[in-house]
Amino acid sequence: MEGIEIPTDVVARRIEALGRVGLLPEGGLYRGVYTPEWAEARAVVADWGRSAGLEVREDAVGNLWLRLPGSEPGPAIVTGSHIDTVRNGGKYDGALGIIAGLTAVEALRARFGRPKRTIEVLATCEEDGARFRSRLWGSRAILGIIGPDEPDAIVDAAGVSIGEAMRQMGYDPARIPEARRADIGAFIELHIEQGPVLQASDHQVGIVTVVTGLTMAVAEVTGRADHAGTTPMDARRDALVGAARMILAVRRAALAAGRPAVATVGRVEVWPGGSNVVPERVRFTVDIRHTAGAELRRLQDRVERACRRVAWNCGLDLDFKVVSSTPPTPLDPALRRLLVDLAGQLGLKFLEMPSGAGHDAAWLGRKFPAALIFVPSQEGRSHSPREYTPVDKIIPGITLLAAALHRLAY
């Protein structure tokens, strides 16, 4: 592995090139799955793959595969990430994993020639769920776990189903099962951390141990609508005052549990929403995460109990519903050990750490050995035009990725 060079200028140029696709006038990118911008980004990556002499193909849902065939048979070694972005997203989330994989594979071939095992660079078609709530559509297609009703059932904000969106792009939803793969020996994803830990602790790379479990709950608080001018303060049942107490209780519960517990209220709706009406009803989301399943359930219980206590004390009704629950997903222990060993050999300052966000690696890891490498995110910025990592802070991560691909495929 000594002597492999990841060309900084190529990486920088590719980040900028892909970062121009889907630019919004108000700032940031949007490449929702099956939009023209998404297709354009895929074309850019496909061109890069062809120029690099890789075999380029897309599967039935639009995942893009750039293939460097190995000299021996056997399951492929795969690297990559997603090509879609959230609305007003940045240039690094997803895109960097594709660029890293492609650049690493080119460097390996330049230095070591044809691998024994086939290596593929994967651009999954959808991970971020910005257009459809399709939950890792690309990775789930590869796993073969997309339900037959999903193409019609999942719709975007304009009412277009994901099946219809596929057809508009020339894909046939009936063929989704063809995207399923069984011949993947390992999947290694490189991604920005999307959090502040690596930068703050001055580490060059993160080697992810586990992808956090996530419970999503929706709380609906009901009090009584009253005229804001004529109802004395002591005669109100103000749903918003109750919700405000709950929001603070959610935060306290997560703080008390300590890192890596997090709990977030991100969306709030208030009815009737008139400036001169005491709120009757407030609905808010609670996003609760922990890397340990038992701790996650405990935190979820604490959050719910705290909200119920507030509702009782304030004379409010509370409907608290868990709408989804994903258990923590440990990454593959053997691949993790490999990354730790290689990082040590490369002299990298690395941190073994959990991932607070979901990733393609977590889903593909349900069936295939998977690993996840983080590079720092400046100030933890993510899902924002201000998402940024200087290219020299990216190279160590790509070097580690290349070393791992080398070990697995050569």
Add this chain to the structure above:
Amino acid sequence: MEGIEIPTDVVARRIEALGRVGLLPEGGLYRGVYTPEWAEARAVVADWGRSAGLEVREDAVGNLWLRLPGSEPGPAIVTGSHIDTVRNGGKYDGALGIIAGLTAVEALRARFGRPKRTIEVLATCEEDGARFRSRLWGSRAILGIIGPDEPDAIVDAAGVSIGEAMRQMGYDPARIPEARRADIGAFIELHIEQGPVLQASDHQVGIVTVVTGLTMAVAEVTGRADHAGTTPMDARRDALVGAARMILAVRRAALAAGRPAVATVGRVEVWPGGSNVVPERVRFTVDIRHTAGAELRRLQDRVERACRRVAWNCGLDLDFKVVSSTPPTPLDPALRRLLVDLAGQLGLKFLEMPSGAGHDAAWLGRKFPAALIFVPSQEGRSHSPREYTPVDKIIPGITLLAAALHRLAY
């Protein structure tokens, strides 16, 4: 005045009849100004007026005037309220004042014949601002204080200007100044309390001393958007957590000031509003009311200072803007004394009380002697389909109104 009888069945029938105009499928009424439902309600009232032998006319903005000419010249004695409703409003808010005025005038004429002074029943075209933020359009037209730019500048949610809405109903915005009147000797409005005080204290009528002053402020809290999964609790600048503290501080400030101080956060918007994003920005309204100007300013200062303290402590930015400020409006002292005297003579259990809500009487009271009579609201319900006052709890108020009109006009 002895022997005057307000016919309960007529009042009940009229409440029901007007309460069917503008019924929404989901419950409650909507009679936004210059809508077909609004026009239909006006037609119902005009019919009643004609059947009662009153002279019916409308002015340039659509205020409806039902006139019983007096035998002597001089300014008219006017009673009434507004015919528009909020969305999902009830049958009593506004409508009851028109019905009360008409029924009182009919009863007076039946008993005493032609008055010396002209009496007019007024249905103002717009008070509740549900379609346009037009702020007592009808009363302001009578006062002659609608600005020449307002017809084009004030638009509804669909982008239709109030001037355009007028034209669609056959009114000419250029003629608004013609609605101005100078010849009003007194205005007495009957209205539901819209609060719980009269019912809870078992009073039959309220005689309003002052209409509360109102400061409307908008607070905008800015923190930092972060990924809900990857940003530790102790590394966040969560605008919603700050806003929740401020909402509780607003309530505490009003409670500490004591009755009749009230402060309400009724509208909250959160950006970006994703369930998995730490909120970057929260905007909320603060409605602050007091019947004494100095106390109102003090409470407003306390609310703002409390919010600034929270912002400072949480490392958040705060923009706190007062968007409108209406000072308390005392009702006419002589008319109040008259109502108190008459209520005593009639043996009514009455309460002198402030009004927490704005009313046509408060605006017309800027130029003409004005008085405001409250009847109880069941459980204080208002701006709701559940708005309700049993008709026998209404009759005392109408009797007092009739007595006052009698004293002023006969």
